[in-house]
Amino acid sequence: MAIIEIQNLRKTFRSGDVDVHALRGVNLTVEKGEFLAVVGKSGSGKSTLFHILGGLTPPTSGTVKIDGQSLTELDEAGRTRLRRNSVGFVFQKYNLLPTLTIRDNIDIARDISGDTTPWDPAFLEVVELLGIAQKLDRKPRQLSGGEQQRVAIARAIVNHPAILLADEPTGNLDSENSDMVLELLRHLNKKTGQTVLMITHDPEAAAFADRTVQMRDGLLHSA
Amino acid sequence: MVYKLVYENLKHRPVRTLLSSLAIGLGVTMMLALVGVGEGMLEDQANRARGVGADLVVRAPGSSVVGMGSLSMNQKILDYVRAQKHVALATPIGVHSTGGVSSIMGINYEEFAAMGGGFRFREGAKFSQQNDVIVDDLYAREKKLKVGSLLHTMNRDWRVSGVFASGKLARVMIPLTVLQDLASANGKITMIYVKLDDPANTQAVIDAMKKDLPEYPIYAMEELIKQFSVNNLPELKAFIGVVVSLSVLFGFLVVFLAMYTAVLERTREIGILKALGAGPSYVLGILLRETVLLAVIGSLCGILMSYGTRWLIATFIPASMVQAIVYRWWPIASLITLAGAVLGVLYPALKAAKQDALDSLSYD
Protein backbone atom coordinates (compact mmCIF):
# COMPACT_ATOMS: atom_id res chain seq x y z
CA MET A 1 0.00 0.00 0.00
CA ALA A 2 1.36 3.44 -0.96
CA ILE A 3 1.69 5.80 1.98
CA ILE A 4 3.01 8.68 -0.12
CA GLU A 5 1.75 9.50 -3.60
CA ILE A 6 3.18 12.51 -5.40
CA GLN A 7 2.21 13.53 -8.91
CA ASN A 8 3.63 16.38 -10.92
CA LEU A 9 4.53 18.35 -7.78
CA ARG A 10 5.82 21.84 -8.40
CA LYS A 11 7.09 24.44 -6.03
CA THR A 12 8.07 27.91 -7.13
CA PHE A 13 9.61 30.46 -4.77
CA ARG A 14 9.39 34.08 -5.60
CA SER A 15 12.51 35.84 -4.43
CA GLY A 16 12.51 39.46 -5.48
CA ASP A 17 11.55 39.60 -9.15
CA VAL A 18 12.74 36.13 -10.08
CA ASP A 19 10.87 32.87 -9.79
CA VAL A 20 12.92 30.01 -8.40
CA HIS A 21 11.56 26.69 -9.56
CA ALA A 22 12.67 24.44 -6.73
CA LEU A 23 10.46 21.51 -7.76
CA ARG A 24 9.52 21.10 -11.44
CA GLY A 25 7.11 18.16 -11.55
CA VAL A 26 8.13 15.56 -9.04
CA ASN A 27 6.54 12.10 -9.17
CA LEU A 28 7.10 9.63 -6.34
CA THR A 29 5.35 6.75 -4.68
CA VAL A 30 6.56 5.37 -1.37
CA GLU A 31 5.20 2.15 0.08
CA LYS A 32 4.26 1.80 3.69
CA GLY A 33 7.20 0.49 5.66
CA GLU A 34 9.78 1.58 3.10
CA PHE A 35 13.13 3.21 3.95
CA LEU A 36 13.87 5.63 1.14
CA ALA A 37 17.00 7.70 0.65
CA VAL A 38 16.94 10.95 -1.34
CA VAL A 39 20.27 12.11 -2.69
CA GLY A 40 21.22 15.03 -4.89
CA LYS A 41 23.37 18.09 -5.26
CA SER A 42 22.97 21.13 -3.08
CA GLY A 43 20.08 23.29 -4.21
CA SER A 44 18.43 20.51 -6.18
CA GLY A 45 15.22 20.74 -4.15
CA LYS A 46 15.49 17.90 -1.61
CA SER A 47 14.62 19.93 1.46
CA THR A 48 11.83 21.70 -0.37
CA LEU A 49 10.23 18.33 -1.09
CA PHE A 50 10.49 17.35 2.55
CA HIS A 51 9.06 20.66 3.73
CA ILE A 52 6.03 20.11 1.56
CA LEU A 53 5.60 16.52 2.77
CA GLY A 54 6.02 17.72 6.34
CA GLY A 55 3.41 20.47 6.05
CA LEU A 56 5.94 23.21 6.64
CA THR A 57 5.17 24.90 3.33
CA PRO A 58 2.36 24.52 0.77
CA PRO A 59 2.94 23.12 -2.73
CA THR A 60 2.48 25.38 -5.74
CA SER A 61 0.75 22.75 -7.85
CA GLY A 62 0.41 19.00 -8.31
CA THR A 63 -1.00 16.42 -5.96
CA VAL A 64 0.52 15.07 -2.78
CA LYS A 65 -1.15 12.45 -0.65
CA ILE A 66 0.04 11.08 2.67
CA ASP A 67 -1.84 8.08 4.00
CA GLY A 68 -4.70 8.92 1.66
CA GLN A 69 -4.92 12.54 2.80
CA SER A 70 -4.41 15.19 0.16
CA LEU A 71 -2.09 18.04 1.11
CA THR A 72 -2.97 20.33 -1.75
CA GLU A 73 -6.15 21.68 -0.21
CA LEU A 74 -4.74 22.09 3.29
CA ASP A 75 -4.73 25.54 4.83
CA GLU A 76 -2.34 26.60 7.59
CA ALA A 77 -4.48 24.97 10.28
CA GLY A 78 -4.63 21.77 8.23
CA ARG A 79 -0.86 21.74 7.84
CA THR A 80 -0.50 22.27 11.58
CA ARG A 81 -2.67 19.17 12.13
CA LEU A 82 -0.57 17.26 9.60
CA ARG A 83 2.64 18.17 11.44
CA ARG A 84 1.07 17.24 14.73
CA ASN A 85 -0.37 13.88 13.77
CA SER A 86 1.02 12.49 10.54
CA VAL A 87 4.70 13.35 10.17
CA GLY A 88 7.78 13.31 12.31
CA PHE A 89 10.68 15.55 11.40
CA VAL A 90 14.38 15.08 12.13
CA PHE A 91 16.64 17.95 11.14
CA GLN A 92 20.35 18.19 10.54
CA LYS A 93 20.50 20.43 13.59
CA TYR A 94 18.96 18.48 16.41
CA ASN A 95 16.52 21.26 17.27
CA LEU A 96 15.78 20.24 20.83
CA LEU A 97 14.37 22.77 23.24
CA PRO A 98 17.43 23.76 25.28
CA THR A 99 15.68 24.60 28.54
CA LEU A 100 13.81 21.30 28.82
CA THR A 101 15.11 17.90 29.86
CA ILE A 102 15.24 15.07 27.33
CA ARG A 103 12.07 13.56 28.81
CA ASP A 104 10.26 16.88 28.59
CA ASN A 105 11.48 17.42 25.02
CA ILE A 106 9.76 14.20 24.09
CA ASP A 107 6.71 14.93 26.24
CA ILE A 108 6.09 18.32 24.73
CA ALA A 109 5.57 16.69 21.34
CA ARG A 110 2.98 14.47 22.98
CA ASP A 111 1.43 17.41 24.78
CA ILE A 112 1.06 19.28 21.51
CA SER A 113 -0.79 16.29 20.07
CA GLY A 114 -2.98 16.22 23.17
CA ASP A 115 -1.60 12.94 24.51
CA THR A 116 -0.74 12.93 28.21
CA THR A 117 -0.78 9.20 28.90
CA PRO A 118 2.38 7.53 30.19
CA TRP A 119 4.82 6.17 27.63
CA ASP A 120 3.67 2.81 26.32
CA PRO A 121 5.98 -0.24 26.51
CA ALA A 122 6.67 -0.12 22.79
CA PHE A 123 7.99 3.42 23.05
CA LEU A 124 9.99 2.57 26.16
CA GLU A 125 11.62 -0.13 24.09
CA VAL A 126 12.43 2.42 21.37
CA VAL A 127 13.99 4.72 23.98
CA GLU A 128 16.05 1.80 25.20
CA LEU A 129 17.03 0.93 21.65
CA LEU A 130 18.09 4.52 20.96
CA GLY A 131 20.35 4.35 23.99
CA ILE A 132 18.91 7.43 25.69
CA ALA A 133 17.02 5.74 28.53
CA GLN A 134 19.69 6.70 31.06
CA LYS A 135 19.81 10.33 29.92
CA LEU A 136 16.16 11.30 30.17
CA ASP A 137 16.63 13.76 32.98
CA ARG A 138 19.51 15.63 31.40
CA LYS A 139 19.38 18.82 29.40
CA PRO A 140 20.26 18.65 25.68
CA ARG A 141 23.58 20.44 26.10
CA GLN A 142 24.74 17.68 28.44
CA LEU A 143 24.44 15.19 25.57
CA SER A 144 26.72 14.52 22.60
CA GLY A 145 25.55 15.41 19.10
CA GLY A 146 24.83 11.78 18.31
CA GLU A 147 22.78 11.40 21.48
CA GLN A 148 20.86 14.57 20.76
CA GLN A 149 20.04 13.34 17.28
CA ARG A 150 18.75 10.07 18.75
CA VAL A 151 16.53 12.09 21.10
CA ALA A 152 15.26 14.01 18.08
CA ILE A 153 14.38 10.68 16.45
CA ALA A 154 12.53 9.52 19.57
CA ARG A 155 10.63 12.80 19.65
CA ALA A 156 9.78 12.53 15.96
CA ILE A 157 8.19 9.09 16.27
CA VAL A 158 6.56 9.41 19.70
CA ASN A 159 3.19 10.33 18.18
CA HIS A 160 3.31 7.38 15.77
CA PRO A 161 3.53 9.41 12.57
CA ALA A 162 2.72 7.87 9.21
CA ILE A 163 6.11 8.99 7.89
CA LEU A 164 9.42 9.97 9.41
CA LEU A 165 11.27 12.67 7.44
CA ALA A 166 14.96 13.01 8.17
CA ASP A 167 16.77 15.89 6.43
CA GLU A 168 20.48 15.07 6.55
CA PRO A 169 20.23 13.55 10.03
CA THR A 170 23.93 12.67 10.05
CA GLY A 171 25.16 15.93 8.54
CA ASN A 172 26.59 17.14 11.84
CA LEU A 173 27.91 13.81 13.12
CA ASP A 174 31.24 12.03 12.90
CA SER A 175 31.29 8.68 11.11
CA GLU A 176 30.91 6.61 14.25
CA ASN A 177 27.85 8.48 15.52
CA SER A 178 26.57 8.72 11.99
CA ASP A 179 26.67 4.93 11.57
CA MET A 180 24.90 4.48 14.88
CA VAL A 181 22.06 6.83 13.90
CA LEU A 182 21.70 5.21 10.48
CA GLU A 183 21.74 1.76 12.02
CA LEU A 184 19.02 2.83 14.43
CA LEU A 185 16.88 4.30 11.68
CA ARG A 186 17.15 1.06 9.76
CA HIS A 187 16.43 -0.96 12.89
CA LEU A 188 13.34 1.12 13.68
CA ASN A 189 12.19 0.76 10.11
CA LYS A 190 12.57 -3.01 10.12
CA LYS A 191 11.30 -3.60 13.65
CA THR A 192 8.33 -1.29 13.82
CA GLY A 193 7.57 -0.88 10.14
CA GLN A 194 8.06 2.88 10.41
CA THR A 195 8.19 4.48 6.98
CA VAL A 196 11.38 6.56 6.75
CA LEU A 197 12.47 9.10 4.15
CA MET A 198 16.00 10.41 4.50
CA ILE A 199 17.93 13.10 2.66
CA THR A 200 21.66 12.58 2.51
CA HIS A 201 24.74 13.71 0.64
CA ASP A 202 26.58 10.61 1.56
CA PRO A 203 26.32 7.49 -0.67
CA GLU A 204 27.37 5.34 2.26
CA ALA A 205 24.46 6.66 4.28
CA ALA A 206 22.10 6.07 1.39
CA ALA A 207 23.21 2.44 1.34
CA PHE A 208 21.33 1.92 4.64
CA ALA A 209 18.04 2.53 2.83
CA ASP A 210 15.96 0.04 0.82
CA ARG A 211 15.85 2.31 -2.19
CA THR A 212 17.52 5.53 -3.30
CA VAL A 213 16.14 8.26 -5.53
CA GLN A 214 18.08 11.18 -6.90
CA MET A 215 16.96 14.79 -7.10
CA ARG A 216 18.34 16.77 -10.00
CA ASP A 217 17.24 20.33 -10.72
CA GLY A 218 13.85 19.87 -9.14
CA LEU A 219 13.13 16.49 -10.68
CA LEU A 220 13.37 13.01 -9.15
CA HIS A 221 15.15 10.15 -10.91
CA SER A 222 15.52 6.64 -9.64
CA ALA A 223 19.15 5.96 -8.87
CA MET B 1 3.82 20.43 30.36
CA VAL B 2 3.46 23.94 29.05
CA TYR B 3 3.93 25.20 32.59
CA LYS B 4 7.22 23.34 32.76
CA LEU B 5 8.38 25.12 29.62
CA VAL B 6 7.19 28.47 30.98
CA TYR B 7 8.91 27.80 34.28
CA GLU B 8 12.15 26.71 32.61
CA ASN B 9 12.08 29.77 30.39
CA LEU B 10 11.72 32.03 33.40
CA LYS B 11 14.48 30.16 35.18
CA HIS B 12 16.69 30.23 32.12
CA ARG B 13 16.94 34.03 32.24
CA PRO B 14 16.86 34.77 35.97
CA VAL B 15 18.02 38.36 35.65
CA ARG B 16 15.38 39.12 33.06
CA THR B 17 12.74 37.45 35.21
CA LEU B 18 13.86 39.30 38.32
CA LEU B 19 14.11 42.71 36.68
CA SER B 20 10.80 42.37 34.86
CA SER B 21 9.06 41.27 38.04
CA LEU B 22 10.56 44.14 40.00
CA ALA B 23 9.59 46.63 37.32
CA ILE B 24 6.06 45.25 37.20
CA GLY B 25 6.04 45.29 40.99
CA LEU B 26 7.04 48.94 41.03
CA GLY B 27 3.71 49.85 39.47
CA VAL B 28 1.92 47.84 42.13
CA THR B 29 3.99 49.50 44.84
CA MET B 30 3.22 52.95 43.45
CA MET B 31 -0.51 52.28 43.65
CA LEU B 32 -0.38 50.63 47.07
CA ALA B 33 1.85 53.32 48.55
CA LEU B 34 -0.31 56.15 47.26
CA VAL B 35 -3.58 54.61 48.33
CA GLY B 36 -1.95 53.56 51.60
CA VAL B 37 -0.68 57.07 52.32
CA GLY B 38 -4.08 58.54 51.47
CA GLU B 39 -5.93 56.17 53.75
CA GLY B 40 -3.25 56.16 56.39
CA MET B 41 -3.19 59.94 56.71
CA LEU B 42 -6.96 60.22 56.77
CA GLU B 43 -7.16 57.48 59.35
CA ASP B 44 -4.48 59.17 61.42
CA GLN B 45 -6.33 62.49 61.16
CA ALA B 46 -9.54 60.79 62.25
CA ASN B 47 -7.82 59.13 65.19
CA ARG B 48 -6.30 62.40 66.27
CA ALA B 49 -9.68 64.14 65.98
CA ARG B 50 -11.24 61.37 68.08
CA GLY B 51 -8.45 61.85 70.63
CA VAL B 52 -9.77 65.31 71.46
CA GLY B 53 -12.70 63.68 73.22
CA ALA B 54 -15.24 66.21 71.98
CA ASP B 55 -18.80 65.51 70.91
CA LEU B 56 -19.10 68.31 68.42
CA VAL B 57 -17.11 71.06 66.79
CA VAL B 58 -18.03 74.57 65.74
CA ARG B 59 -16.01 75.91 62.85
CA ALA B 60 -15.62 79.28 61.22
CA PRO B 61 -18.06 80.26 58.46
CA GLY B 62 -16.81 79.21 55.05
CA SER B 63 -14.17 76.79 56.30
CA SER B 64 -13.72 73.46 54.58
CA VAL B 65 -14.51 70.18 56.26
CA VAL B 66 -11.18 68.48 55.89
CA GLY B 67 -8.79 71.46 55.94
CA MET B 68 -7.31 72.82 59.13
CA GLY B 69 -8.52 76.42 58.83
CA SER B 70 -7.08 79.65 60.20
CA LEU B 71 -7.62 82.20 62.96
CA SER B 72 -10.83 83.67 61.65
CA MET B 73 -13.53 83.10 64.26
CA ASN B 74 -14.43 85.68 66.85
CA GLN B 75 -13.70 84.38 70.32
CA LYS B 76 -17.03 85.77 71.55
CA ILE B 77 -18.78 82.79 70.01
CA LEU B 78 -17.11 80.78 72.75
CA ASP B 79 -19.15 82.56 75.43
CA TYR B 80 -22.30 81.81 73.50
CA VAL B 81 -21.39 78.12 73.18
CA ARG B 82 -20.49 77.78 76.81
CA ALA B 83 -23.88 79.20 77.79
CA GLN B 84 -25.81 76.53 75.88
CA LYS B 85 -27.74 73.78 77.57
CA HIS B 86 -25.97 70.39 77.87
CA VAL B 87 -22.55 71.90 77.18
CA ALA B 88 -20.17 70.51 79.77
CA LEU B 89 -16.94 71.90 78.37
CA ALA B 90 -16.03 74.06 75.39
CA THR B 91 -12.46 74.85 74.43
CA PRO B 92 -11.09 77.06 71.66
CA ILE B 93 -8.42 75.99 69.26
CA GLY B 94 -6.22 78.18 67.12
CA VAL B 95 -4.49 76.88 64.02
CA HIS B 96 -1.70 78.65 62.27
CA SER B 97 -0.27 77.32 59.06
CA THR B 98 3.49 77.21 59.00
CA GLY B 99 3.77 76.45 55.32
CA GLY B 100 2.69 73.48 53.29
CA VAL B 101 0.66 70.94 55.21
CA SER B 102 2.32 71.66 58.51
CA SER B 103 0.71 73.83 61.10
CA ILE B 104 1.02 74.77 64.73
CA MET B 105 -1.89 74.65 67.12
CA GLY B 106 -2.74 76.86 70.04
CA ILE B 107 -4.70 75.38 72.95
CA ASN B 108 -5.94 76.21 76.40
CA TYR B 109 -3.94 73.45 77.95
CA GLU B 110 -6.05 72.65 81.03
CA GLU B 111 -9.35 72.62 79.15
CA PHE B 112 -8.00 70.69 76.21
CA ALA B 113 -6.40 68.10 78.46
CA ALA B 114 -9.54 67.74 80.56
CA MET B 115 -11.70 67.15 77.50
CA GLY B 116 -9.63 64.27 76.12
CA GLY B 117 -8.60 62.61 79.34
CA GLY B 118 -5.19 64.27 79.58
CA PHE B 119 -1.93 64.14 77.70
CA ARG B 120 0.37 61.17 78.08
CA PHE B 121 3.85 62.62 78.16
CA ARG B 122 6.60 60.34 76.97
CA GLU B 123 9.07 62.88 78.18
CA GLY B 124 8.88 66.25 79.90
CA ALA B 125 5.66 68.12 80.67
CA LYS B 126 3.33 70.93 79.57
CA PHE B 127 4.53 74.45 78.76
CA SER B 128 5.88 76.50 81.60
CA GLN B 129 7.44 79.42 79.72
CA GLN B 130 6.37 81.76 76.94
CA ASN B 131 8.46 80.07 74.30
CA ASP B 132 7.62 76.49 75.26
CA VAL B 133 6.17 74.04 72.76
CA ILE B 134 4.95 70.49 73.13
CA VAL B 135 5.25 68.03 70.25
CA ASP B 136 4.00 64.51 69.71
CA ASP B 137 6.34 61.52 69.65
CA LEU B 138 6.17 61.08 65.86
CA TYR B 139 7.12 64.68 65.24
CA ALA B 140 9.91 64.36 67.79
CA ARG B 141 11.20 61.26 66.04
CA GLU B 142 11.04 62.83 62.57
CA LYS B 143 12.71 66.08 63.69
CA LYS B 144 15.00 64.38 66.22
CA LEU B 145 13.70 66.47 69.12
CA LYS B 146 14.02 65.85 72.85
CA VAL B 147 12.94 67.83 75.86
CA GLY B 148 15.09 70.95 75.83
CA SER B 149 15.67 70.86 72.05
CA LEU B 150 15.14 74.01 70.09
CA LEU B 151 12.50 74.14 67.38
CA HIS B 152 12.48 77.00 64.94
CA THR B 153 9.14 78.00 63.52
CA MET B 154 7.06 81.19 63.10
CA ASN B 155 10.36 83.13 63.03
CA ARG B 156 11.34 82.20 66.48
CA ASP B 157 13.07 79.53 68.57
CA TRP B 158 10.92 77.36 70.77
CA ARG B 159 12.02 75.09 73.53
CA VAL B 160 10.47 71.63 73.60
CA SER B 161 9.05 71.19 77.09
CA GLY B 162 7.29 67.89 76.53
CA VAL B 163 6.85 65.03 74.07
CA PHE B 164 3.36 63.49 74.22
CA ALA B 165 1.91 60.30 72.79
CA SER B 166 0.45 61.01 69.34
CA GLY B 167 -3.33 61.11 68.97
CA LYS B 168 -4.22 64.57 70.24
CA LEU B 169 -5.38 66.44 67.14
CA ALA B 170 -2.09 68.22 66.40
CA ARG B 171 1.58 67.37 66.48
CA VAL B 172 2.90 70.76 67.57
CA MET B 173 1.11 72.81 70.23
CA ILE B 174 1.64 76.06 72.05
CA PRO B 175 -0.62 78.07 74.35
CA LEU B 176 -3.46 79.71 72.42
CA THR B 177 -2.66 83.17 73.81
CA VAL B 178 0.91 82.94 72.61
CA LEU B 179 -0.27 81.89 69.14
CA GLN B 180 -2.77 84.76 68.97
CA ASP B 181 -0.07 87.26 69.93
CA LEU B 182 2.35 85.99 67.37
CA ALA B 183 -0.21 85.90 64.60
CA SER B 184 -1.49 89.36 65.62
CA ALA B 185 -4.92 87.84 65.94
CA ASN B 186 -6.01 88.63 69.42
CA GLY B 187 -9.52 87.48 70.13
CA LYS B 188 -9.50 85.22 67.09
CA ILE B 189 -9.76 81.45 67.13
CA THR B 190 -10.15 78.71 64.52
CA MET B 191 -12.72 76.41 66.03
CA ILE B 192 -14.37 75.31 69.22
CA TYR B 193 -14.48 71.75 70.50
CA VAL B 194 -17.43 70.98 72.67
CA LYS B 195 -18.07 68.20 75.17
CA LEU B 196 -21.65 67.59 76.28
CA ASP B 197 -23.09 66.26 79.50
CA ASP B 198 -24.36 63.28 77.48
CA PRO B 199 -23.36 62.44 73.89
CA ALA B 200 -26.99 61.48 73.24
CA ASN B 201 -27.82 65.17 73.21
CA THR B 202 -25.45 65.93 70.35
CA GLN B 203 -28.06 66.33 67.63
CA ALA B 204 -30.37 68.41 69.79
CA VAL B 205 -27.55 70.79 70.71
CA ILE B 206 -26.43 71.11 67.09
CA ASP B 207 -29.98 71.86 65.97
CA ALA B 208 -30.36 74.50 68.64
CA MET B 209 -27.00 76.16 67.82
CA LYS B 210 -27.64 76.17 64.11
CA LYS B 211 -30.70 78.33 64.69
CA ASP B 212 -28.55 81.01 66.34
CA LEU B 213 -25.45 80.54 64.19
CA PRO B 214 -26.77 79.73 60.73
CA GLU B 215 -23.48 80.51 58.99
CA TYR B 216 -21.34 78.33 61.20
CA PRO B 217 -20.58 74.78 60.17
CA ILE B 218 -21.30 72.66 63.24
CA TYR B 219 -20.51 68.98 63.10
CA ALA B 220 -20.96 66.06 65.40
CA MET B 221 -17.47 64.56 65.78
CA GLU B 222 -18.52 61.17 64.43
CA GLU B 223 -20.04 62.86 61.41
CA LEU B 224 -16.91 64.94 60.92
CA ILE B 225 -14.68 61.88 61.18
CA LYS B 226 -16.74 60.13 58.52
CA GLN B 227 -15.80 62.99 56.22
CA PHE B 228 -12.16 61.96 56.41
CA SER B 229 -12.44 59.74 53.36
CA VAL B 230 -10.81 59.61 49.97
CA ASN B 231 -14.19 60.41 48.46
CA ASN B 232 -14.01 63.89 49.94
CA LEU B 233 -10.58 64.49 48.47
CA PRO B 234 -11.16 64.85 44.73
CA GLU B 235 -7.49 65.75 44.20
CA LEU B 236 -6.37 62.50 45.80
CA LYS B 237 -8.90 60.53 43.78
CA ALA B 238 -7.68 62.14 40.58
CA PHE B 239 -4.09 61.46 41.55
CA ILE B 240 -4.87 57.82 42.24
CA GLY B 241 -6.42 57.69 38.78
CA VAL B 242 -3.23 59.09 37.27
CA VAL B 243 -1.06 56.58 39.11
CA VAL B 244 -3.33 53.70 38.10
CA SER B 245 -3.03 54.75 34.46
CA LEU B 246 0.73 55.07 34.80
CA SER B 247 0.91 51.63 36.34
CA VAL B 248 -1.03 50.11 33.45
CA LEU B 249 1.27 51.86 31.01
CA PHE B 250 4.29 50.77 33.01
CA GLY B 251 3.19 47.12 33.12
CA PHE B 252 2.42 47.31 29.43
CA LEU B 253 5.85 48.68 28.50
CA VAL B 254 7.81 46.34 30.74
CA VAL B 255 6.01 43.25 29.50
CA PHE B 256 6.05 44.42 25.91
CA LEU B 257 9.80 44.83 26.03
CA ALA B 258 10.51 41.68 28.03
CA MET B 259 8.28 39.48 25.92
CA TYR B 260 9.23 41.07 22.63
CA THR B 261 12.89 40.34 23.23
CA ALA B 262 11.94 36.88 24.50
CA VAL B 263 10.12 36.18 21.25
CA LEU B 264 13.07 37.40 19.21
CA GLU B 265 15.42 35.31 21.29
CA ARG B 266 13.22 32.26 20.98
CA THR B 267 12.40 32.23 17.28
CA ARG B 268 14.13 28.89 17.04
CA GLU B 269 12.18 27.37 19.94
CA ILE B 270 8.96 28.70 18.51
CA GLY B 271 9.91 27.23 15.13
CA ILE B 272 10.57 23.84 16.75
CA LEU B 273 7.20 23.89 18.50
CA LYS B 274 5.52 24.77 15.23
CA ALA B 275 7.33 22.01 13.39
CA LEU B 276 6.03 19.64 16.06
CA GLY B 277 2.51 20.73 15.20
CA ALA B 278 1.88 23.51 17.73
CA GLY B 279 -0.78 25.88 16.44
CA PRO B 280 -0.96 29.63 17.05
CA SER B 281 -3.07 29.15 20.17
CA TYR B 282 -0.49 26.81 21.70
CA VAL B 283 2.29 29.35 21.18
CA LEU B 284 0.04 32.16 22.37
CA GLY B 285 -0.82 30.14 25.45
CA ILE B 286 2.82 29.71 26.39
CA LEU B 287 3.59 33.42 26.20
CA LEU B 288 0.38 34.39 27.93
CA ARG B 289 1.07 32.01 30.81
CA GLU B 290 4.59 33.33 31.10
CA THR B 291 3.22 36.87 31.26
CA VAL B 292 0.61 36.02 33.85
CA LEU B 293 3.29 34.33 35.93
CA LEU B 294 5.54 37.39 35.61
CA ALA B 295 2.65 39.62 36.62
CA VAL B 296 1.85 37.43 39.62
CA ILE B 297 5.48 37.39 40.76
CA GLY B 298 5.63 41.12 40.08
CA SER B 299 2.51 41.78 42.12
CA LEU B 300 3.92 39.81 45.02
CA CYS B 301 7.14 41.82 44.77
CA GLY B 302 5.06 44.99 44.61
CA ILE B 303 3.10 44.07 47.72
CA LEU B 304 6.32 43.26 49.57
CA MET B 305 7.87 46.53 48.42
CA SER B 306 4.83 48.43 49.71
CA TYR B 307 5.81 47.20 53.17
CA GLY B 308 9.22 48.65 52.35
CA THR B 309 7.78 52.08 51.56
CA ARG B 310 5.72 51.91 54.73
CA TRP B 311 8.84 51.17 56.72
CA LEU B 312 10.70 54.04 55.04
CA ILE B 313 7.87 56.47 55.78
CA ALA B 314 7.44 55.29 59.37
CA THR B 315 11.17 55.51 59.95
CA PHE B 316 12.06 58.79 58.33
CA ILE B 317 8.92 60.93 58.11
CA PRO B 318 6.47 59.47 60.65
CA ALA B 319 4.95 62.85 61.44
CA SER B 320 4.50 64.02 57.87
CA MET B 321 3.05 60.85 56.42
CA VAL B 322 1.41 57.65 57.48
CA GLN B 323 1.04 54.73 55.10
CA ALA B 324 -1.63 52.17 55.82
CA ILE B 325 -1.53 48.68 54.33
CA VAL B 326 -4.75 48.56 52.37
CA TYR B 327 -5.46 44.85 51.77
CA ARG B 328 -8.52 45.74 49.73
CA TRP B 329 -6.17 47.20 47.12
CA TRP B 330 -3.94 44.12 46.78
CA PRO B 331 -6.22 42.37 44.30
CA ILE B 332 -7.14 45.67 42.64
CA ALA B 333 -3.53 46.71 42.05
CA SER B 334 -2.60 43.20 40.94
CA LEU B 335 -5.44 43.02 38.44
CA ILE B 336 -4.65 46.49 37.10
CA THR B 337 -1.05 45.42 36.58
CA LEU B 338 -2.13 42.14 35.03
CA ALA B 339 -4.28 44.06 32.58
CA GLY B 340 -1.30 46.16 31.52
CA ALA B 341 0.86 43.06 31.25
CA VAL B 342 -1.63 41.17 29.11
CA LEU B 343 -1.97 44.19 26.82
CA GLY B 344 1.82 44.26 26.62
CA VAL B 345 2.17 40.64 25.56
CA LEU B 346 -0.44 40.84 22.83
CA TYR B 347 1.75 42.13 20.07
CA PRO B 348 4.79 39.92 20.85
CA ALA B 349 2.51 36.89 21.20
CA LEU B 350 0.75 37.56 17.91
CA LYS B 351 4.11 38.01 16.24
CA ALA B 352 5.22 34.65 17.64
CA ALA B 353 1.97 32.93 16.73
CA LYS B 354 2.25 34.14 13.15
CA GLN B 355 5.91 33.22 12.82
CA ASP B 356 6.68 30.79 10.04
CA ALA B 357 8.11 27.51 11.33
CA LEU B 358 10.66 27.36 8.55
CA ASP B 359 12.09 30.85 9.04
CA SER B 360 13.89 29.86 12.19
CA LEU B 361 14.84 26.28 11.44
CA SER B 362 17.78 27.18 9.31
CA TYR B 363 20.13 24.45 8.37
CA ASP B 364 23.44 26.23 8.40
Ligand SMILES: Nc1ncnc2c1ncn2[C@@H]1O[C@H](COP(=O)(O)OP(=O)(O)OP(=O)(O)O)[C@@H](O)[C@H]1O
Ligand atom coordinates in the same frame (compact mmCIF):
# COMPACT_ATOMS: atom_id res chain seq x y z
N1 LIG C 1 12.27 30.16 1.03
C1 LIG C 1 12.89 30.18 -0.15
N2 LIG C 1 12.83 31.28 -0.92
C2 LIG C 1 13.43 31.32 -2.11
N3 LIG C 1 14.12 30.31 -2.63
C3 LIG C 1 14.25 29.17 -1.93
C4 LIG C 1 13.63 29.06 -0.63
N4 LIG C 1 13.91 27.82 -0.17
C5 LIG C 1 14.66 27.20 -1.08
N5 LIG C 1 14.86 28.01 -2.16
C6 LIG C 1 15.58 27.66 -3.36
O1 LIG C 1 15.05 26.45 -3.87
C7 LIG C 1 16.08 25.63 -4.35
C8 LIG C 1 16.07 24.27 -3.67
O2 LIG C 1 16.45 24.43 -2.32
P1 LIG C 1 16.51 23.24 -1.30
O3 LIG C 1 16.76 23.79 0.02
O4 LIG C 1 15.29 22.38 -1.47
O5 LIG C 1 17.78 22.43 -1.82
P2 LIG C 1 18.50 21.17 -1.16
O6 LIG C 1 18.50 20.12 -2.20
O7 LIG C 1 17.89 20.83 0.13
O8 LIG C 1 19.96 21.71 -0.94
P3 LIG C 1 21.00 21.32 0.23
O9 LIG C 1 21.56 20.00 -0.15
O10 LIG C 1 22.02 22.40 0.15
O11 LIG C 1 20.27 21.30 1.50
C9 LIG C 1 17.36 26.39 -4.13
O12 LIG C 1 17.69 27.06 -5.34
C10 LIG C 1 17.03 27.38 -3.07
O13 LIG C 1 17.80 28.54 -3.22
Ligand SMILES: [Mg+2]
Ligand atom coordinates in the same frame (compact mmCIF):
# COMPACT_ATOMS: atom_id res chain seq x y z
MG1 LIG D 1 18.53 20.85 2.16
